[in-house]
Amino acid sequence: MQGEELDLSAIVKDVQMRKSISVRKFWDTLFSFVALGFLILGLFVLLLLVFQLFVDGREKLASLGFYFSFPAPSAEEAGILSAWVGSIFVIMVTVLFSIPIGVAAGIYLEEYAKTSSSQFVRFLTDFIEINITNLAGVPSIVYGLLGLEIFKETLKLGNSVLTAGMTLGILVLPVIVVTTREALKSVPSALKEGSIAIGASKWQTIWDLILPASIGSILTGVIVSVSRAIGETAPLITVGALTFIAFLPPLPFSPRLEVNVDTGEAFQVGNYGPFDWLFSGYTVMPIQMFDWVGRPSPDFRVNAAAAGVVLVLMTLALNSAAIFLRIYFRKRIKW
């Protein structure tokens, strides 16, 4: 008798529990649908925008001349040659400038400063850390002013690719430092301890073990931040990007010409040095696009839309490179 009674209460409990589980499951499903809904909404708006750009700019995107001609006063002739070449040159400088400094700073902060026995160094590290995290959120125009003051006014580098690249370099530096540190943190400490236990020095541990293990995540962070930089306009306008420029930065060792002003004849007066391209004037994709959007003639909006699509594709290419590299390096990690 008693057993039956117990059974009954167990059944009641069971039913109640099932009910409460199914209610929770319902909420769970509902939430996931709501979340999915917002995701789709966000993506949909984005895709709609890109699609609209594509539709507006399709005739320009289809013509090869658009990619290989300089800006011009008439919308039909105007192209993005100096803009995309300028963007690539500037980004190259940004990458070469910010990766070594950013990664080295990240390694120092994570591997050396944190474990330092000196109280002062640890305090300094905390101070730097707060600043770097803050810097990652500073509006880009502030970096423009910094670049103007340091690179252009103090170091007298002029309106050059070098100034622009380094300005964008400091812009992405905080993000690179932060992602490098996160990547280094994610390496299991057993690995480091093991390496040191078998007699490897700190540097050997970092160079041969920690860096290879975290390089995928570091590169992902670097590329994502660089692809942010490629779309920046404000800091470059501040440091003097040009709007109309109908030539490209001179390649190393290309012939340096001089024109006889009266006859218009050009003759060679030597060659460009290997670094002259760094000091050339430039324009970049977003500036070109911005210039076209503001024109009175509606024809230029087609050009602006096409330039927008190219810029989105450039960013997409960089981001997919990041994903590819992450997968590639993950595969090589064996532990």
Add this chain to the structure above:
Amino acid sequence: MRSTVFQFAAAAATASTLISFNSVQAQQAISIDGSSTVFPIMEVAASEFQKTSGGIRVTVALSGTGGGFRKFCNGETDISNASRPITTREIEACRSRGVAFIEMPIAFDGLAVVVNPQNTWARDLTVAELKRIWEPGSKINNWSQVRQGFPNVPLRLFGPGTASGTFDYFTEAIVGKSRSSRTDFTASEDDNVLVQGVSRDRGALAFFGKAYYDENKTRVTSLGIVNDRGQAVRPTNQTVSNGTYNPLSRPMFIYVSANSAKRPEVRRFITFLMNRAPAIVSKADYIPFTRTQYSQILSIFNRNRVGTVFGGKNQVGAEISEVLSRIPQ
């Protein structure tokens, strides 16, 4: 990663080699900066000049009139574009760094005052009426307050951003003091936004450069402005160039550094610009002076006449023939 970067770089390098072999690039370069209003003219000029000059490089940037003068007086640029005459403070800045300049008027610009096409009541406005609407602290927010007989329709104002030379000039010409204006209007640096705003609102009123009005004649209607002779005049190329559309038309300028003017490529560029100015200016949607006036202006350059004829002040409704007859103090 490394190989990707190198491939990317190699592709870019190959592309730019191919291109730079096609177009000859000279070492000489002329750098132009300044007003975004004058920019279209210099873009046309630079682009056409480079086709015939055997590859002398010309670059044009837009830092605004004030930003342009800052670089110009620093000796960073050869030519500075300006939508107003140089100010006393800028003259001082140039003098303290030993930069002398040659002032050359380049074209007319007109400001259009526009309303929605469905606005059937307003055909023209007087300067006094515009002043009452735009002066600081103005409480006018309905068309019925503007003039007796105008209907009861809310008035919505649009205008260029306060950083623009257009805003400076409009406030100077209408309110009487540069940059003094009511603040409760919709401002945008992008004039296309203003066109859009006016085209959607029956009671809207806006002002912006005439070129934007010319491109959008179906979406907005221009008002006649009653000039000092009591005639209501609409902005057309003719009324702007013969001086009857006043006070909302103004000359624009280029300032050439006297040091740069010694360089043969700069001389050639200025000569090219002045000889073809009527075509270049029209192509950029501005209003040219006459051919004779351009040759007068070129002779200012050729005589190397430094200094300004405006004495550091802006001047509303300046007539070009009179300006050209002045002698700089």
